Amino acid sequence: MKAEQHAPSPLSESVATEGPEVWELRLYVAGKTAKSVAALENLTRLCEREMPGKYKIEVVDLLVHPQLAKGDQILAIPTLVRKLPQPIRKVIGDLSNTERTLVGLQLRPAEN
Amino acid sequence: MERTGRSTNDAPLLEQEIDELRARLRAAEDELHAIREGEVDALIVRAGEETVYTLELPDHPFRLLVDHLTEAATTITSEGTILCCNERFCTLVRQPPTALGGRCLRDFLAPESLETLETMLAKAPHRDTEGVLIVQLPDAAVPVPFCLHAIGTSAFGLCFMLTDLSENKRFEELERAQAALRKSEEALRQADRRKDEFLATLAHELRNPLAPMRNAVEFLRAKGTSAPELRWAHDVIDRQVQLMARLLEDLLDVSRVALDRPHLRQTLVELGSVVDAAVETSFPLMERAQHDLTVTLPPEPVYLRADPVRLAQVFANLLNNAAKYTDEGGRIRLAAEKRREEVVVTISDTGIGIAPDLLPHVFDIFSQAKPASGRAQGGLGIGLSLVKGLVELHGGAVDAHSEGPAKGSTFRVRLPIADGVDDGQRGQTSDGATAVPRASRRVLVVDDHRDSADSLAMLLKAMGHEVDRAYDGEQAIEMASKALPELILLDIGMPRMDGYEACRRIKAESWGEHTLVVALTGWGQDEDRRKSRAAGFDHHLVKPVEIRDLVALMASLDAHRDGEGAARTREAGRRDRFPGDGQTTRLERRPSGTTPP
Numbered sequence: 168m169k170a171e172q173h174a175p176s177p178l179s180e181s182v183a184t185e186g187p188e189v190w191e192l193r194l195y196v197a198g199k200t201a202k203s204v205a206a207l208e209n210l211t212r213l214c215e216r217e218m219p220g221k222y223k224i225e226v227v228d229l230l231v232h233p234q235l236a237k238g239d240q241i242l243a244i245p246t247l248v249r250k251l252p253q254p255i256r257k258v259i260g261d262l263s264n265t266e267r268t269l270v271g272l273q274l275r276p277a278e279n
Numbered sequence: 280m281e282r283t284g285r286s287t288n289d290a291p292l293l294e295q296e297i298d299e300l301r302a303r304l305r306a307a308e309d310e311l312h313a314i315r316e317g318e319v320d321a322l323i324v325r326a327g328e329e330t331v332y333t334l335e336l337p338d339h340p341f342r343l344l345v346d347h348l349t350e351a352a353t354t355i356t357s358e359g360t361i362l363c364c365n366e367r368f369c370t371l372v373r374q375p376p377t378a379l380g381g382r383c384l385r386d387f388l389a390p391e392s393l394e395t396l397e398t399m400l401a402k403a404p405h406r407d408t409e410g411v412l413i414v415q416l417p418d419a420a421v422p423v424p425f426c427l428h429a430i431g432t433s434a435f436g437l438c439f440m441l442t443d444l445s446e447n448k449r450f451e452e453l454e455r456a457q458a459a460l461r462k463s464e465e466a467l468r469q470a471d472r473r474k475d476e477f478l479a480t481l482a483h484e485l486r487n488p489l490a491p492m493r494n495a496v497e498f499l500r501a502k503g504t505s506a507p508e509l510r511w512a513h514d515v516i517d518r519q520v521q522l523m524a525r526l527l528e529d530l531l532d533v534s535r536v537a538l539d540r541p542h543l544r545q546t547l548v549e550l551g552s553v554v555d556a557a558v559e560t561s562f563p564l565m566e567r568a569q570h571d572l573t574v575t576l577p578p579e580p581v582y583l584r585a586d587p588v589r590l591a592q593v594f595a596n597l598l599n600n601a602a603k604y605t606d607e608g609g610r611i612r613l614a615a616e617k618r619r620e621e622v623v624v625t626i627s628d629t630g631i632g633i634a635p636d637l638l639p640h641v642f643d644i645f646s647q648a649k650p651a652s653g654r655a656q657g658g659l660g661i662g663l664s665l666v667k668g669l670v671e672l673h674g675g676a677v678d679a680h681s682e683g684p685a686k687g688s689t690f691r692v693r694l695p696i697a698d699g700v701d702d703g704q705r706g707q708t709s710d711g712a713t714a715v716p717r718a719s720r721r722v723l724v725v726d727d728h729r730d731s732a733d734s735l736a737m738l739l740k741a742m743g744h745e746v747d748r749a750y751d752g753e754q755a756i757e758m759a760s761k762a763l764p765e766l767i768l769l770d771i772g773m774p775r776m777d778g779y780e781a782c783r784r785i786k787a788e789s790w791g792e793h794t795l796v797v798a799l800t801g802w803g804q805d806e807d808r809r810k811s812r813a814a815g816f817d818h819h820l821v822k823p824v825e826i827r828d829l830v831a832l833m834a835s836l837d838a839h840r841d842g843e844g845a846a847r848t849r850e851a852g853r854r855d856r857f858p859g860d861g862q863t864t865r866l867e868r869r870p871s872g873t874t875p876p
Binding site for chain 1: 302306309310314316318319320321322323325328330331
């Protein structure tokens with residue numbers, strides 16, 4: 168579980184690690200609840216800005232596949248899971264707070 | 280042990296592990312925080328299997344409820360902007376749901392309601408309000424009662440319920456219209472019935488004055504006159520009275536059929552005798568118009584289960600109709616043909632025909648071709664309607680055909696043939712007994728209608744009989760006990776004592792036991808006849824009495840006297856054809872056509 172430090176991305180001022188080839192993100196939603204929809208919108212916008220062309224978003228609808236909640240131990244919806252780069256990271260909520268989302272995804276260090 | 284087992288070389292690894300744990304802790308805290316802050320709108324609950332609970336799921340039934348309310352409901356901001364609404368609201372303002380979010384409620388209100396809305400919005404945050412708003416639609420302004428609920432503390436939420444009464448109103452209007460329709464239909468039916476009853480009563484009432492007229496005419500004839508003018512005048516009156524009697528009879532019959540009170544006296548009758556009677560009836564009309572009438576009957580007798588009088592009326596009406604609507608010197612043909620179970624009687628003429636558009640209505644009551652000039656023969660336009668009613672009462676059918684105006688008309692009557700009849704059972708309707716009055720009789724005429732009694736008495740006197748008169752039942756008994764008449768002509772409806780009672784009493788007396796008592800009445804229905812029979816009457820005559828009925832009656836008196844009783848004597852009805860009056864011999868049965876002189 169080694170978190171390698173990389174140079175900042177040229178398009179971002181963040182101190183994120185030098186990202187992997189592709190960020191694999193998985194967003195758990197439940198149908199089209201308001202927050203599910205908002206989360207997907209916010210995430211797409213954020214990814215476009217922070218890592219254009221280097222991300223993959225997989226949307227999992229738990230209304231359709233509830234059994235998939237088990238794998239990532241999902242408690243509430245919407246939940247975003249960073250599958251790659253490892254380690255796995257989760258961010259809960261509609262991702263409207265960009266700062267918190269970036270920290271959660273470890274694209275930005277937490278202020279502590 | 281494990282712990283102590285770690286070397287200091289493990290320090291970076293440990294640090295890494297701690298970082299990882301911190302991250303996880305943060306994630307867990309975040310998760311809790313997110314849930315507590317309501318940043319999620321669905322939870323996964325694991326009870327055996329994962330189940331997803333979204334906030335929308337429990338919301339769904341309420342959503343459905345609201346959507347299916349009969350009230351229109353919408354939530355608006357304090358500025359009047361529509362946040363959401365139910366289906367009924369969309370229907371009310373005639374907009375798709377997608378077009379409503381964000382619109383202002385003002386857009387859908389009539390100008391006069393805008394102020395109401397402002398007032399309402401001003402006070403609504405604090406308390407509930409009720410009132411009426413007028414919703415403006417492109418083609419209508421619909422007043423809608425509403426109530427407005429403030430949603431708790433939230434300053435912008437107002438729940439707005441509108442009761443659209445227009446659906447209710449439409450339904451009520453429909454119901455009202457339906458009720459009105461039912462009512463007017465019932466009224467029409469009643470009016471129609473009253474009309475029929477009125478016609479029946481009218482016809483009956485008109486018979487009363489007709490009776491003395493008829494008697495007076497017969498009296499004049501009996502007296503005889505050599506003056507040609509007087510004879511002409513007499514003939515005119517005679518003909519017209521007869522015509523009037525026939526019209527009344529038709530009127531009475533048709534109203535009877537209309538009132539659904541069929542009075543058929545069905546017996547086994549032979550078609551030929553019925554046709555004879557019909558031809559005889561319409562003969563004067565044929566003769567006057569110089570029509571050439573041909574009658575063709577099947578060579579063997581055809582028996583029907585029918586009321587001979589009524590059936591004769593059917594054919595007479597059709598023949599009269601043909602005669603009326605055919606120019607002078609036309610050809611009229613009556614042909615009967617046996618077809619297995621039924622007999623088809625066709626009456627065709629070379630007359631004015633029937634226009635195709637009128638054809639379906641010829642059997643409707645009061646529908647009558649406008650008489651061409653010079654062809655006005657009178658009539659109420661009920662003849663064919665009566666024909667149809669009577670034929671149907673006999674289980675038959677009648678239809679009309681015409682190639683069009685001036686192409687002549689054909690009426691076809693189909694009647695079921697009576698089954699299992701051999702010649703031995705032939706009706707006695709055409710027996711040839713000749714009735715001739717033999718001697719002077721003692722007769723008592725009883726009628727509270729003095730003119731009727733007097734004129735009939737006068738007529739009988741002219742025929743050479745001894746006649747007494749009485750004007751009520753009691754008087755009749757008293758008079759009869761003294762004069763011991765052989766024949767009593769007794770009116771039924773009378774004051775003091777009616778005919779039934781008088782008859783019963785007379786028949787109860789030793790002197791009256793063998794007296795021939797004849798009911799004389801305006802009513803000739805089966806029921807009336809049955810009642811008069813029950814009272815002991817020997818015969819039942821319907822006013823106005825035909826002279827030949829009287830002649831026949833006198834003849835039957837001989838039979839009565841001879842002990843054969845009334846049974847062999849045919850009941851003398853107005854329409855009964857009495858043999859031997861010269862006309863029945865005019866037509867004989869022939870396989871081929873025969874033309875009356």
